[in-house]
Every structure is written in C-alpha cells, then in structure tokens.
Amino acid sequence: MTIFGAIEAGGTKFVCAVGSSSGGSLRSATIPTRDPDSTFADVAAFFSAARDLGSIAGLGIASFGPVRVNPASPQYGRILATPKPGWEGTDMIARARAFLDVPIGLDTDVNAAALAELAAIGAGLQHLAYVTVGTGIGVGLVSAGRSVHGIGHPEAGHIPVRRHAAHGDFAGLCPFHGDCLEGLAAGPAVAAAWNVTPSHIPEEHPFWEVEASYLAQLCASLFLTTGPERIVLGGGVMKQERLLPLIRGHTRELLGGYVDALRSIEDVERAIVPPACAEPSGLVGAFLLAERSTRSETRGG
C-alpha cells in the first residue's frame, strides 16, 4: 500500500499524519503552533519517526492563510501578511521539503477540506463550499471539481453583511474590516458581543437568531455566486447543533425561491450540511493533496 504524509497546519495546532485519504491515518500527532522553527522541528521529528511505517510517496499541506497558492508564483507556498508572530514570509513547502524530499501539494486548509468533503459525499458532485466557523471564519471552494484560486484564495469569511438589529452597536472584531462576517460572527466576536461562549448560551438568547442570520447571508451569497451543490458547515461554533436548522431557514428566506434547486426546505436541508469526513476534513484534504501531487509529477504537470 502506498502511504502519504499529511499536515493540517493551523494557527493553534499542526496535525501531522501518515496514511491515505481512503484508508485514513495510520499514525498522527498534534503539535502546538509556536514559531516556525520550533513547530517544524517537531513536525520533522514526527515524520522521521514514522519511517518505520514505510516510504512516504508524497506530502500534502493544508495550510492556514493567507498563503500563496499559485504554483506559478515565485512566492508559492509562502505565508503572506499575518498577525501570527514569526510566520509572515515562511515558506511552508521549503520547510517541509527540508525533511521530506517528495512531491508536495499545498492549498489552504479550507480548500483542502472542501476537496475532502466533496470526495466523502461522492455522488458525482462537483461544486462544494466548506465553511469553518471558529476563531475565524474560513471558506474553501471547489468548482467543477477543482479548488478555486483567483487573485488569491477564497476569503469569503470577510464579506460585508447586513447587521442584525439585536446586535446593537457592537463594532465587530476584525482588525481589517471591523464588522465583516468574521468580525461579527466568529467565536471571539460572539464572546465579545454577548459576554458568553457558544456552548453556554441559553435557548432564548438572541445570539442564535443573530448568528444564524449572519451565516445565512454567507450561504445565500455563496449559492448566488459559485452555486455550490453542498455547503458544509464545520468548526467549533457549529458544534452547537441548534444553529444548523436556523441557518437553513434564514438562507431559504434570503433566497426567496429564486434559485430553483433551493426552493423547498428539503432542498436546503440537503444542500447545507455538517461535515461528512470521519477524520478532520482539512487533514483528509491534505492526504488528497499529497496523492494528487504524486500523480501530477508522474504526468510531468
């Protein structure tokens, strides 16, 4: 069996694994994210120790952003402007290749998660959005089976949204935009606006409606822009199961019957779903990136 390496590189932790997208992880480790040198030293140690599992054919990196994802760019693989101390300019591919000289595939963590969710759902689907609502709001997009890259990579967590009246004059927490979607609806914004954490909010609290109205605006905008067949909602905030049906309801209301494939509540229930991957979607996506990187190098692509 061919085995691959996977790194889900996040702002708080790096999850490293050896295995494959179909077979899952044979071994994995979670490494706290510190400065690049310390973090990658632990990553290298994990993959060095994992040599007893066999030869690793390729490596996939599902990275936090912003990161240069265009393989034609001289900055390919580099972390761009970020508030994470020490990470700006870090070359994720060079760091990995220093300890594992194999074909390497790289994308954003959320684009990788979108690829993984598309593969997990199967059924001939080609268009999917993966949204994570946690310390930030990240959006990965797959269109016609390929992850979407443009002038950068998707950053739809930062779209402007209509403020909910019950949110009062809460200014929002995004250092770039104040009250963009992430500034109003990510975990830290929820804590700051209501002085609570999502896991401890009573049912009658206005949070639920406010949060659902914001995330529904993202869902409606995505359906109206790239038209995903599925929007997968993951991340820490989405662990509150009361949110999903509220978001579906608000999304259907916002679409107003305009998109013919999303008229009934059953249509919307089928289209907005929780993650289907058995392991974290970003990690499974990293295995997919690894597998694709070895295929494209064989083809000379």
Next chain:
Amino acid sequence: MTIFGAIEAGGTKFVCAVGSSSGGSLRSATIPTRDPDSTFADVAAFFSAARDLGSIAGLGIASFGPVRVNPASPQYGRILATPKPGWEGTDMIARARAFLDVPIGLDTDVNAAALAELAAIGAGLQHLAYVTVGTGIGVGLVSAGRSVHGIGHPEAGHIPVRRHAAHGDFAGLCPFHGDCLEGLAAGPAVAAAWNVTPSHIPEEHPFWEVEASYLAQLCASLFLTTGPERIVLGGGVMKQERLLPLIRGHTRELLGGYVDALRSIEDVERAIVPPACAEPSGLVGAFLLAERSTRSETRGG
C-alpha cells in the same frame, strides 16, 4: 475563413450576427424580443438571408437567464421560471437547431460576456467577473479559464447588501428579495427611489454615493469569493462615468487592505475596469461559444 453564428438573447432584444470572435461581425441585426415564436421567426430569417456570406460552422447563444446551462441536464438550454411572458420552458437550443443544424454552444449572456472580456484583455489572465448594471444586475464568472456553473449559473446580482442610510426606507424592487443588490441598485430601482434616471442626476445628488456603495459590496464580495483578476463593469447604469472611480474607492475601503493584490488604489484601478470588447461583450462571447462548440464536437466531447 470559417464563419460562425452568434445570438445575444436578451429580455428586450435579440442581437444576431455572423462572423467570428476575432474578426467581428460581418453582418448583424437587432430583433425586438416578443413571444418565442415571433422572435425566433425573425432570428431564422436573419440566418437564412445570411447564407450568402458562406456556410456557418457553429452557433453560440448567450442567453438571458435563468436558463439551464448544464449540458448533462435533460432541460439543457431551457429557460427557467421567468416573468417574461411565454418564455418559461422555451428550449433555446431546439429553437435554434430548427433553422441551423450545426454545433451549438450556450451559456448565460453574462458568462459569455466574461469569456469575451477575458479574451479581449488577454495577458494570461484566467479569472474574471463581468457585471452588467441595467434593468437588472447580472454577473458572469470565469474561474481558471472556464465559465462558472454550479447548482445553476451565477446570480450574484441578487446577493444581500448593507443598506445605505441615505436610501431611507426604500423597500427595493426585486420581486424575489425586495432589497437585494438588484432590488436597490438596478436602473428601475434608481428611478423608483430617487424619481430620476441616472443620465439626469446632478453631481451633488446622494445617488452617486449610495449606488457606488452597493456596487462596491458586490465587487468586494466577488474579490473575496472567487478572486477575479479583473471585474468588468458594464451595462446602461455604468455609462455614467462618475460611478467607476467611486466604486473603486468604496471597494478598496471595504477590503481594508486585506487582499494583498488589492492594497493600493492603483491595484484597484487595474482590477475594476470598463468593458474592453469592441462589440457588445455578450455578442463576442456568443461567437466564442460557437467556436468552442465546434472544437468540442470535433473532439467528440
């Protein structure tokens, strides 16, 4: 020289032409849109009379929407729910093939326009959005060189937007969404809200700031979602040249320096542009669809 047929099928007029995307139209005609029978009778007469120009190798249809654009669907080429009398369910491809039995390519008018603008700009660009602001707001998207189709086709003219305070309690005109972008910012909404037409609005009127703030939200959301390298703004309302610099300024402000390729005003001026095609972009796009349809049939695709 191989010649092609092109139909830009709009809600008020059908523009028909014979020629090619590179050589332009050798002959064209504008036919008022009435019921499908009367309209297509005139279209057929145009192409019949155009036989003296030579044999037509393929036909492209750049159609108003909503229209089924997925070639795998049994409804491929059919107009979906529309307020235009008599058009719902019309099979645009069958109607055209009845008088011109050649390979036929079909897409939305705005996706076709996006393909045409991408070709006109050249320079190795792969990601572009075409926006028309007229009686409606239409958005066409090209990502990685291909027009974007998902659960339907892009309908980003209908995204929710933040209302401008100066717009008061104007309810918006969209029959589906009320105050979505199109409901607030398309030509008829401008006329209804301010009781003026864009070509007769004085410089100091609040319209300019309000309109620019809405269209900038679309631009920012597009940059943050599919990341077009260029957003081309066309249509009747955009003929007011004062709008473009205002939209650029508001878009830059909304992005807040977050997208590294769009930090300076020069970046944004390069990225948000007027149409570059010499003929209407949708018509040029229809020629491109015609040319692609003959290539794909030759390949058996």
